[in-house]
Amino acid sequence: xxxxxxxxxxxxxxxxxxxxxxxxxxxxxxxxxxxxxxxxxxxxxxxxxxxxxxxxxxxxxxxxxxxxxxxxxxxxxxxxxxxxxxxxxxxxxxxxxxxxxxxxxxxxxxxxxxxxxxxxxxxxxxxxxxxxxxxxxxxxxxxxxxxxxxxxxxxxxxxxxxxxxxxxxxxxxxxxxxxxxxxxxxxxxxxxxxxxxxxxxxxxxxxxxxxxxxxxxxxxxxxxxxxxxxxxxxxxxxxxxxxxxxxxxxxxxxx
Ligand SMILES: Nc1ncnc2c1ncn2[C@@H]1O[C@H](COP(=O)(O)OP(=O)(O)OP(=O)(O)O)[C@@H](O)[C@H]1O
Ligand SMILES: [Mg+2]
Numbered sequence: 068x069x070x071x072x073x074x075x076x077x078x079x080x081x082x083x084x085x086x087x088x089x090x091x092x093x094x095x096x097x098x099x100x101x102x103x104x105x106x107x108x109x110x111x112x113x114x115x116x117x118x119x120x121x122x123x124x125x126x127x128x129x130x131x132x133x134x135x136x137x138x139x140x141x142x143x144x145x146x147x148x149x150x151x152x153x154x155x156x157x158x159x160x161x162x163x164x165x166x167x168x169x170x171x172x173x174x175x176x177x178x179x180x181x182x183x184x185x186x187x188x189x190x191x192x193x194x195x196x197x198x199x200x201x202x203x204x205x206x207x208x209x210x211x212x213x214x215x216x217x218x219x220x221x222x223x224x225x226x227x228x229x230x231x232x233x234x235x236x237x238x239x240x241x242x243x244x245x246x247x248x249x250x251x252x253x254x255x256x257x258x259x260x261x262x263x264x265x266x267x268x269x270x271x272x273x274x275x276x277x278x279x280x281x282x283x284x285x286x287x288x289x290x291x292x293x294x295x296x297x298x299x300x301x302x303x304x305x306x307x308x309x310x311x312x313x314x315x316x317x318x319x320x321x322x
Contacts, residue, residue, distance in 0.1 A: 069094045069238055074191040077110055077126035084110045086293040088124070092238070092271055097264050099272045099280045099302075102290035103313060108273045109151055111290075112240050115271075116148050117141045118159065128238070145237035149227045150246060151273075156214035161207060164215050164226050168233035179281070194233070201229040205259065214244050221252035238269050243278040259284045281305070289313065 070092040077085040085107040092098045100108045105286060113119040115126060117138045147168070155164050202208045210218060215226055224244055231239055241260075245253045253276055258312040260270065260283045274280045280287065280301070287304040289297040291313045297304060299309050304310055 071127045073125045075121045085295050096269045096285040097270045099284035099287045106290040107293040128266050147231045147236035148240035150243040164230045168230035169194040170313050194251040221248045240271050242273045245279045
């Protein structure tokens, strides 16, 4: 398995946002994290990316604890995320946005590049080519030279995902990627997630849109008030009484 959480707990003041959470994310699979607003989903992403430290418990990546590692170190090690409230560079072009993701894992640091201009140019060219391929794949190639601010919302989401992919992540964390997308855009996104999985990218997906979750996830973890209340395949989760209760009250069914 790629990622393992065991007994992870995080408090904010007196509130346990995440309580004794344990699960595993298998390599090359899509794991979905679902649960009502405030259930602790984004907090878990903040813990997995090193933006927050757990009060208790262990988070291990490829069998090694991530304790003490900062977000930039985990990003350089291949843990990349997108944000619930879209974070793209509006004044940069679409292509520049995607290229920015690749520099996270570029081999030449800035200082070294000063002494090796040739090496830097070569790397820059590779990054540009790779970013253009990602724009092709996400259907954004024609927008490459436009300021990112001019794109419609659904395409901005795709820019953020392409930027995350430009760093060649071993673990990609997507925080509500379908939020604000229409059903056509969500279907494009679901296809793309499935394509990435087929190529071996491990993903954790936080998503409220059940159609996207059911069509993309191999396994689902359900959180409520910071705790895991159920985990299983999409079919198991759809029929799980605790989940139905947490989402809809009794005697209902998830669409
Ligand atoms: N930095 C913070 N400081 C204080 N409280 C926080 C902080 N981050 C999250 N919380 C609280 O922790 C709980 C879990 O929040 P979190 O954002 O993880 O939920 P979520 O499952 O992502 O919800 P949503 O579906 O609305 O995005 C909430 O009660 C929230 O108010
Ligand atoms: Mg959230």
